Amino acid sequence: MSEHAMLSLNGVGLTIGGARILHEVTLDVTHGEMLGVIGPNGAGKTTLFNVVSGLLAPTAGTVELDGQDVTKEPIHRRAALGLGRTFQTSSVFGALSVLENVRLAAQAREGRAASVFRVPRDSDAATRRAREALEEVDLGHRADAEASGLAHGEKRKLEIAMLIATEPKLILLDEPMAGVGSGDVPALSEVIRRLHKGGRTVLMVEHHMEVVLGLVDRVAVMHHGELLACDTPEAVMADPTVQSAYLGETV
Structure with a gap:
């Protein structure tokens, strides 16, 4: 090695x-x-x-x-x-917002129980990390949009943002x-x-x-x-x- x-x-x-x-x-x-x-x-x-x-x-x-x-x-x-990975087929939670998708990934990295029902707060560390990841992939302006409504290219960006939020090596x-x-x-x-x-x-x-x-x-x-x-x-x-x-x- x-x-x-x-x-x-x-x-x-x-x-x-x-x-x-x-x-x-x-x-x-x-x-x-x-x-x-x-x-x-x-x-x-x-x-x-x-x-x-x-x-x-x-x-x-x-x-x-x-x-x-x-x-x-x-x-x-x-x-x-x-280690983080994306797949050939899109894998986002369509019923959740763009921000919620990334926030869940950030929470998983922190080891905390991820509640899809809790309203995201800017003071929450996972939410801040999610917003940073969305800005990195140029999706910050789509944070409140429902993921199912994204174009295919945007869904690919969202998947990458979800990876970024887990801070992979x-x-x-x-x-x-x-x-x-x-x-x-x-x-x-x-x-x-x-x-x-x-x-x-x-x-x-x-x-x-x-x-x-x-x-x-x-x-x-x-x-x-x-x-x-x-x-x-x-x-x-x-x-x-x-x-x-x-x-x-x-x-």
């Missing part, structure tokens, strides 16, 4: 019913780095995120978060250690641009860039290559469950092996 790694994957493998899903994935992600994870459909990208976040247990290798072995730790324990973004209209991509990209500039470590699976290449420090390429390459965007895109793996897909 690298001394400065926020996340270390050491020979991670996953076999289900005799089928090899991941094989010998070894990767270090340093503190404050933004890493893009790309690959053809079925390459194992989301499965890798599931192993890192604890949804799936690897059948080989280890997962270390900020120097701690979390290979056998459940999801809530990894969250307590600073490591953020996993699983296809944050999925379903987002092309007109909303630049603004959402800027929100993700702020996550990085704020010193957070970010891993992002994304099919929009222009988004990945414009944001990340390094790119990890998955192919048939293996780590094919991991380097700067320029080096990876010029790699003949990577280009071969993407035959028939836009790189």
Whole structure:
């Protein structure tokens, strides 16, 4: 494990019913780095995120978060250690306001019982943290709106605000641009860039290559469950092996 790694994957493998899903994935992600994870459909990208976040247990290798072995730790324990994640499909409480969604996340971080019926107060620490998170993602003006009424791009921002409110060390973004209209991509990209500039470590699976290449420090390429390459965007895109793996897909 690298001394400065926020996340270390050491020979991670996953076999289900005799089928090899991941094989010998070894990767270090340093503190404050933004890493893009790309690959053809079925390459194992989301499965890798599931192993890192604890949804799936690897059948080989280890997962270390900020120097701690979390290979056998459940999801809530990894969250307590600073891991946060978004998913491909939106997951907000539509009947609650934008502020209430983020306030609940902030309360969960503080370990207090979260009451959806209590009126938010500006003097409440969780409410203050929620408002700060909403400002960071440019949703402060929508704090009182019902979450179900947000546009899809705004819901993505809300999910990120909910993560910010939990003060994560490591953020996993699983296809944050999925379903987002092309007109909303630049603004959402800027929100993700702020996550990085704020010193957070970010891993992002994304099919929009222009988004990945414009944001990340390094790119990890998955192919048939293996780590094919991991380097700067320029080096990876010029790699003949990577280009071969993407035959028939836009790189």
